Each structure stands twice: as structure tokens, then as C-alpha cells.
Amino acid sequence: MTTTDLDRVHLESAAFAVLPSLAETFAGRADGYDRSATFPAEDFTDLFEAGLNAPTAPREYGGLGLGPLHGATHALWSMTKQLAAADLSLARCWEGHTNSQVLIDALGTEAQKARWFAGVVDRGEKWVAWSGEPKAPKPGESQRFGTTVTRKGNGWVVNGSKVFATSATGADWAILLVDPAGPGGARNASSRSSVLMLACELADPSITVDGSWWEPIGMRATVSHLVRFDHTYIPDTQRIGEPGDYLRHEWQTVFIPHYAASFLGAAEAAYGYTLEYVLRQRKGTDPYVQQRVGSMAVAIETGQLWLRHVADLWDSGNRREARIAGSRARHLMEHLALDTVDHCVRACGARSLVKPSPIERIQRDLTFYVRHDNDDHILATIGRAALGEPYDPSFYKP
Numbered sequence: 001m002t003t004t005d006l007d008r009v010h011l012e013s014a015a016f017a018v019l020p021s022l023a024e025t026f027a028g029r030a031d032g033y034d035r036s037a038t039f040p041a042e043d044f045t046d047l048f049e050a051g052l053n054a055p056t057a058p059r060e061y062g063g064l065g066l067g068p069l070h071g072a073t074h075a076l077w078s079m080t081k082q083l084a085a086a087d088l089s090l091a092r093c094w095e096g097h098t099n100s101q102v103l104i105d106a107l108g109t110e111a112q113k114a115r116w117f118a119g120v121v122d123r124g125e126k127w128v129a130w131s132g133e134p135k136a137p138k139p140g141e142s143q144r145f146g147t148t149v150t151r152k153g154n155g156w157v158v159n160g161s162k163v164f165a166t167s168a169t170g171a172d173w174a175i176l177l178v179d180p181a182g183p184g185g186a187r188n189a190s191s192r193s194s195v196l197m198l199a200c201e202l203a204d205p206s207i208t209v210d211g212s213w214w215e216p217i218g219m220r221a222t223v224s225h226l227v228r229f230d231h232t233y234i235p236d237t238q239r240i241g242e243p244g245d246y247l248r249h250e251w252q253t254v255f256i257p258h259y260a261a262s263f264l265g266a267a268e269a270a271y272g273y274t275l276e277y278v279l280r281q282r283k284g285t286d287p288y289v290q291q292r293v294g295s296m297a298v299a300i301e302t303g304q305l306w307l308r309h310v311a312d313l314w315d316s317g318n319r320r321e322a323r324i325a326g327s328r329a330r331h332l333m334e335h336l337a338l339d340t341v342d343h344c345v346r347a348c349g350a351r352s353l354v355k356p357s358p359i360e361r362i363q364r365d366l367t368f369y370v371r372h373d374n375d376d377h378i379l380a381t382i383g384r385a386a387l388g389e390p391y392d393p394s395f396y397k398p
């Protein structure tokens with residue numbers, strides 16, 4: 001082991017030593033955040049005070065230096081998994097926060113890194129990244145979502161709206177994925193070469209949050225509201241990377257397995273709950289319960305092996321394989337996690353779905369969270385890659 005490896009092991013063990021007790025506290029708060037649909041602010045404060053809120057910022061900027069850019073991917077995803085087991089909404093906000101730090105680390109200038117990482121490390125500032133501009137209206141939906149971006153002086157003017165804006169009432173900064181070629185964000189970009197990443201300070205008075213839009217079945221505490229931009233000016237000094245970098249370099253693929261880590265966390269929480277429940281009820285000798293618990297145990301081990309496999313691909317620099325393996329893991333974990341929660345409910349019974357049971361919340365959260373990318377399209381993309389057909393590993397467009 002090199003000194004760097006040893007340092008990393010030390011850092012990881014220090015981080016992981018405190019995380020289980022923090023996660024227990026977060027699990028205790030999850031029901032309250034879910035009922036009130038509020039951002040898990042105290043959890044982020046606790047992570048900040050424990051020195052854990054900058055996991056993907058480089059160590060020279062005061063971060064933990066974890067994640068795919070630092071050869072320590074599994075450590076990051078393990079943190080996410082533990083947070084997801086406590087509260088899936090928290091994990092989604094956390095993913096947005098840590099993924100943003102990865103983008104700043106990879107593409108930011110030295111001045112940007114010094115400014116923004118200091119905000120995270122010293123003041124506990126929270127980040128997120130927003131694309132969210134679905135173009136096709138649903139039945140009964142009168143308003144259209146989307147932004148226009150125009151050039152003004154040495155910067156850009158953003159107008160319009162985004163939805164699914166996670167952490168809208170909690171974050172201090174958002175990386176706006178916007179396209180001067182037209183509305184659509186990165187997911188529905190008009191032009192792959194023009195999508196910008198603009199770091200936007202959310203205290204700007206031109207930005208308003210409309211909370212009336214967000215009344216979802218689950219993931220309520222992500223506060224993924226509708227956000228409006230009224231001629232919001234963002235200077236060039238806050239543009240991250242070059243136009244088109246996000247799609248050209250397939251950054252989304254770095255973050256796709258992060259979803260799998262969260263789904264796995266939900267499955268592990270359901271598994272732990274089941275063991276405690278059926279043992280308390282002395283149902284461990286029931287052959288059907290035994291089969292369900294057996295299925296859950298295998299599902300979780302499978303998820304853990306996949307996560308380790310994809311992390312190792314990133315850490316060994318095998319990026320081409322890592323990208324599609326991340327989607328394979330994301331696809332598989334959706335099903336393993338949903339099955340695990342279903343086994344839990346069938347083994348435990350109806351009372352497991354009565355509030356404040358965590359399973360009641362996990363089932364709602366997971367059902368909704370797995371909609372974050374269409375599994376049919378993910379699987380077709382995996383098939384296209386296997387068949388040697390052209391494929392889009394970021395947003396799974398045909």
C-alpha cells in the first residue's frame with residue numbers, strides 16, 4: 001500500500017466511524033421531514049459539523065477526496081448508501097450536492113475551486129444540479145417548463161422555469177444545465193454542443209420557488225420544486241467548463257451508479273427491518289418467510305457486488321466499461337430494491353405499511369425515485385451497446 005492509499009483508508013475509516021450514529025439520527029428525523037415535505041437541513045448541518053459534507057472535494061481544498069476522480073469511488077457510494085438507508089430523500093439531496101462537487105473539481109478553474117470549495121468546507125454551503133425541463137405537457141398541464149438563455153455583456157441571462165429542482169429551499173448554489181439553443185436542459189437539449197453549466201447563487205432575488213407544484217407520492221423531503229428565473233444574470237466567471245462539456249464527456253454516466261447506491265440503501269433498510277420484525281414475531285421458522293428473507297439476502301449481496309464492481313472499473317480507469325456497467329447496475333438495483341421492499345411487506349404484513357413505519361415511506365420514496373430515468377430505455381441502451389449499435393449512455397435516447 002502506498003502512503004496515499006493508507007491516508008485514504010484512514011480517512012475513510014474516520015468518516016465511516018461516525019456515519020452509522022449520524023445515519024441513525026437521520027433515520028429518526030426522516031418521518032418528520034417526509035410529513036412536512038421539508039428539506040433535511042439539520043442532517044446537512046450534522047454532516048458539515050462532522051466534516052463529512054465535502055466528500056468529493058479534493059483534499060488540498062479541505063475535502064475528503066473521495067469519488068471517481070480520486071480513485072475512491074466505493075467509499076463515496078458507501079456513504080450514500082448509508083444515508084439512503086436512513087432517508088432516500090436525504091440521499092437524493094446528498095447526491096446532487098456531491099455530484100456538483102465532482103463537476104467543479106473536474107472542470108472548474110482554480111479560482112472557482114478555491115471560492116466554491118471554501119464555501120462548502122468552511123461554511124457548509126449546499127449545492128445541487130438542475131436540468132429538469134420536461135418538454136411534453138401532461139394531460140391538464142397548462143404551463144410549459146423550460147428556460148431561455150441569452151448573452152449579455154460578460155455573462156448570461158436565464159429566463160423561465162425548471163421543475164424537479166431538488167433541494168430548492170435548502171441549497172445555496174445550483175449548477176444550471178441550460179441550453180442557449182432552446183429549452184430542455186441537458187436531458188432534452190436542443191443541441192448537444194451548446195449546453196452550459198452555470199453556477200447560480202440561489203439567494204439572487206430574481207429567483208423564486210413555487211412550492212405548490214411539488215405534491216408527490218414520495219421523495220417529498222427532496223423539495224424538488226418548480227423554480228422560476230426572472231432575468232437571472234450569471235457572469236462568465238460562474239460558467240463551469242466549456243459549452244457542451246456535460247454531454248460531450250458523458251458526465252451523467254459518472255452519476256448514474258450513484259442512484260444504484262441509493263436504491264441499495266433502501267433495500268438494506270428494508271432487509272434490516274424485516275429481520276427485526278420477523279424475529280420479534282417468531283416467524284423465522286415459517287418456510288415462506290425463510291424464502292423471502294433468503295431472496296432479500298441474495299438481492300442485497302448481488303447489489304453490493306455490482307456496486308463494488310462498477311466502482312472498481314472507475315477506479316482502475318476503465319471508463320468505457322464503467323459507463324455501461326453503471327447503467328447495468330442502475331437497472332438491476334431498481335428491480336432488486338423494489339423486490340426486496342415487496343418481500344419485506346409480504347413477510348411482515350400490513351402493519352409494516354402503517355405510519356410511522358419506515359417501510360411505508362421507503363415504499364413510496366422508492367416507487368417514485370426509480371422513475372428518475374426510464375428503465376425500459378436503460379435496458380434498451382444496454383442492449384444497443386451489446387449489439388454494437390449506437391447508444392446514448394447519459395440519457396438513454398434512442
Ligand SMILES: Cc1cc2nc3c(=O)[nH]c(=O)nc-3n(C[C@H](O)[C@H](O)[C@H](O)COP(=O)(O)OP(=O)(O)OC[C@H]3O[C@@H](n4cnc5c(N)ncnc54)[C@H](O)[C@@H]3O)c2cc1C
Binds near residue numbers: 092187368369372
Ligand atoms: C425524486 C426526483 C428528483 C429529481 N431531482 C432532479 C434534480 O435534482 N435535477 C434534475 O435535473 N432532475 C431531477 N429529476 C428529474 C428527472 O431528471 C426527470 O427530468 C423527470 O423525472 C422527468 O419527469 P417525467 O418522468 O414526468 O418526464 P417525461 O420527460 O415526460 O418522461 C416521461 C416518460 O416518457 C419517456 N419519454 C419522454 N419523451 C419520450 C419520447 N419522445 N418518446 C418515448 N418516450 C419518451 C421518458 O423516458 C419517461 O419514461 C428528479 C426526478 C425525481 C423523480
